Amino acid sequence: MGTILERMAAIESSHHVIGDLGMAKVSKTKVEYQDHPNNRQKCELCTMFRAPGSCTYVAGHIARRGWCTAFDRLGKAAKR
Ligand code: SF4
Numbered sequence: 001m002g003t004i005l006e007r008m009a010a011i012e013s014s015h016h017v018i019g020d021l022g023m024a025k026v027s028k029t030k031v032e033y034q035d036h037p038n039n040r041q042k043c044e045l046c047t048m049f050r051a052p053g054s055c056t057y058v059a060g061h062i063a064r065r066g067w068c069t070a071f072d073r074l075g076k077a078a079k080r
Contacts (some may be wrong), residue, residue, distance in 0.1 A: 025059035031068035033058060038067040047072045 043049040044064040048057045055062040057070055 025055075025057060026070075028058055028060055028068070031058055031070045033062075033066060033068040035063045035066045037065050038071070041067050041071045041073070043067060043071075045074055047074050 042064065043055065043062050043066045044051075046055075048055050048070070049062065049064070050056060051064070053061050053063065058068055
């Protein structure tokens with residue numbers, strides 16, 4: 001059931017679920033991933049990091065102390 005547009009919206013909204021399954025992630029190159037922190041920003045402080053070494057958004061092995069341009073700080077909403 002549902003129009004094609006509705007189905008596309010459902011697929012789009014499930015993006016992070018797809019990411020958790022290890023599919024449809026973006027490449028490290030696209031988000032300029034590096035294996036060291038950017039000042040005080042690092043993967044283990046990002047909402048998308050999954051210990052011990054992966055990310056729901058970026059493909060491949062992700063270091064705790066890595067960083068990329070998609071960095072999203074844990075708890076940032078609570079601090080506002
Ligand atoms: S900083 Fe980038 S690579 Fe690291 S966990 Fe966050 S989104 Fe993933």
